[in-house]
Amino acid sequence: MGNGSPPVVVELGNRSYCVHIGDGLLAQTGQIARENALSGRAAIVSDSRVAPLYLSAVQDSLAQAGYVFSAHVVPSGEQSKSLEMVKTLCEQFAHDGVDRHSFVVALGGGVIGDLAGFVAAIYYRGIPVIQLPTTLMAQVDSSVGGKTGVNLNAGKNLVGAFHQPHAVIADTLTLTSLSRRDFNEGVAEVIKYGAISDPKLLGELSQGITSIAQLVRQCVRIKAGFVTEDERETSGRRALLNFGHTIGHAIEAAAGYGTLLHGEAIALGMLAAAEISSKRVGFPAEEAARLRTMIQQYELPTRLPSGLDPQVVLRRVFVDKKFQDGNISFVVCSRLGNAFSTKEVTREDLAAAIVGLQTGKT
């Protein structure tokens, strides 16, 4: 396991790429770039939290492989995911000689992956990017699949592009520097994979994580499968990855960004989705209980933050989703591992599940 294991391949025809997973892989960045026939200069994008920890390792690796590079460090946090920062980075790129033959190296968590990936998507109408995710959330989810983007004042991720990376390098050693809370928010997405696709993952999580590289690998395999089947989320297959996200996103926004971590909001969203699944498609009570136990075990929330009005959350669901012809597409599970979309979910179902999150009943 780890460094010796073969990479997971995301099969997308001539856009296929490898996800390398293991301890210490940041030191292979330059070599992996060479294997991907990237020959121009590298523009490393990172943030003020990650750069002091890992930038030098990446720079050393690129230098060893003979690359010329520049480093572009943005402030850590969601506020860097803006069109203003896109402009700042693009102007820096141009100033530093980054051109159509260059490539981007995105070193950081989800914010950096989304931001640097988007800049790579539009600079000179698109140059390659290598994703170096340094959070569990980014390693198991956001670095794989090509979704990139930034926020508007009007909402998160409203501007973006599909831009598949040339490679993903998930150095699992970087996860050791995460706070417990930051690590656990990533576990929320692992639980999601368990719920929609592979209940065995939940069994493994319940034992405590023994091999993080193996866990990341299992999640990436699942994600890669969905992306291969539905790269641009047009057939509805990839949309199953949104289990827990409709209500989760609404909670995250209604609570005010920064109150709950994304994964924490998703944990609440999954509990609500489980409640709705029980009511609508016979999701068994014992499986819902299993999901809840996992969420509790990883110290993720099971109740709305105090003071957050469920009606505000409910209204936010409709801002995001817009009931088309009175229905939204909502992801439910009939059993753990069997997720699908339905339009049978009513406003009342949503309201009851969200109110339940306040009382702790959901």
Next chain:
Amino acid sequence: MGNGSPPVVVELGNRSYCVHIGDGLLAQTGQIARENALSGRAAIVSDSRVAPLYLSAVQDSLAQAGYVFSAHVVPSGEQSKSLEMVKTLCEQFAHDGVDRHSFVVALGGGVIGDLAGFVAAIYYRGIPVIQLPTTLMAQVDSSVGGKTGVNLNAGKNLVGAFHQPHAVIADTLTLTSLSRRDFNEGVAEVIKYGAISDPKLLGELSQGITSIAQLVRQCVRIKAGFVTEDERETSGRRALLNFGHTIGHAIEAAAGYGTLLHGEAIALGMLAAAEISSKRVGFPAEEAARLRTMIQQYELPTRLPSGLDPQVVLRRVFVDKKFQDGNISFVVCSRLGNAFSTKEVTREDLAAAIVGLQTGKT
């Protein structure tokens, strides 16, 4: 003629689309949107010069076809092609309820096509766009082929995306409102098509333009062929459309944007490319003379603006192009209608041709 003729089809598999060419076609915008199965709301983007002339016709047509729409008018001119304006438009879109099911209608010249096309490429990771070009330059060139983008301080079109339109509607009546200078800059691109692909076009131009719709149609057919063969300019085929552009862009930038119109700079670039073609690949003197006659007939410049130092232009060529291994790829013609790229062009060739533009020798 015009309205009755079938559209030109740009063949790109599932991204294929029609270019409708003829007098009065703006009034068919709504109908053509319906034919393209666009069902959501429309976001019309136009500028302060074009909107007073044509916005109401487009709005009426969309309303007649049952569309809900919003209109977004930006200041006329190149300075609107910025990431700041992209942000402004995206925030307006979100405020006005434009969502993933909506589409953009780009009503204007090259600036609007590039800007609105780029916004369409990135809003919700891409929504459809219909291009309604209102200049000759945009009708024969920029509205077809999917290149979109905006400028940085560091240079023009450094940020962008390939985003093919769902349809192009070239209403040739709109060309009657162009100033003679604005019309003639579009003729520069027509001359280019003649030079690289279809010398008969030059013969027709020399007689004076009798049917503008037919002329646009011939140019769009040529452009469509290049785009079909090489959508993303990777094989080098589409790059032949850059005949005259390497030196033309450098002249445009060195003179200061706004001094020369794009097409005027391209006319100069073509004269320089013809000179280099004569020296390097035996482009016949009588064909070079024919090109020059055409450029003069349409009142396009044949000499550098007074006070513009050829050395400044030359340096600018290298900023844009970067001699890789001492060579740039340069488009030449061995005969009218037969263009190809070569790396045989030297710095001295470029310098001599540009100096020649000052003295009027080139």
